[in-house]
Amino acid sequence: MSDVLERARGLLGRVLHAHGTSIVITEVEAYGGTQDPASHAYTRTPRSEIMYGPPWRLYVYRSYGIHHCANVVTGPTEQAAAVLLRAGRVVAGLDVARDRRPGVPDHRLASGPGNLARAAGIDLDDLGTDLLGDGPVRLGDREAPGSVSAGPRVGVTREADRPWRFWITGDLTVSAYRRSPRAPSS
């Protein structure tokens, strides 16, 4: 189970190539699947089915009816662990990303999970994509980040205190922490 934490940290600094953009991942959150009450995969449903399969595939879900969020399934198979991509820095395809998010300053283009998916052009059509293949969404090289910080996950009500959110210390693109109003007071 702690495997997903290593995978989460290992995704920081890695490049995501998606639909004409390249984004360096700067902030992630780990979800422990069947072992984690906060995970969508805690209960197996049609929506979460993809996470029970092989790792390195893309799990995309709709949030609040409007936004899309992108996750990397980390496995092992049947454990359904995944890592939510929360923020990144657009390093290529800036013009494309700007078109997708008009009026937003560059360092905010992919700040926040819904915004990252938007800037990357990721939606439900990309569900299940093999991120190690050479499709329209794939993972590329990694440049090890200098310093990594950890803290509680944003917006979750259950297990709200697990420090399973990781980000590159001091990076401008990292989104703000906000505890769920429904989470029990820490």
Added chain:
DNA sequence: AACATGATTCGCT
């Protein structure tokens, strides 16, 4: 078939 609930964002105070 109806109800409750978000792994969020944006705008206003």
Added chain:
DNA sequence: GCGAATCATGTTG
């Protein structure tokens, strides 16, 4: 800092 928007998904009757 706070609250509304908005609808697919999961849960309950």
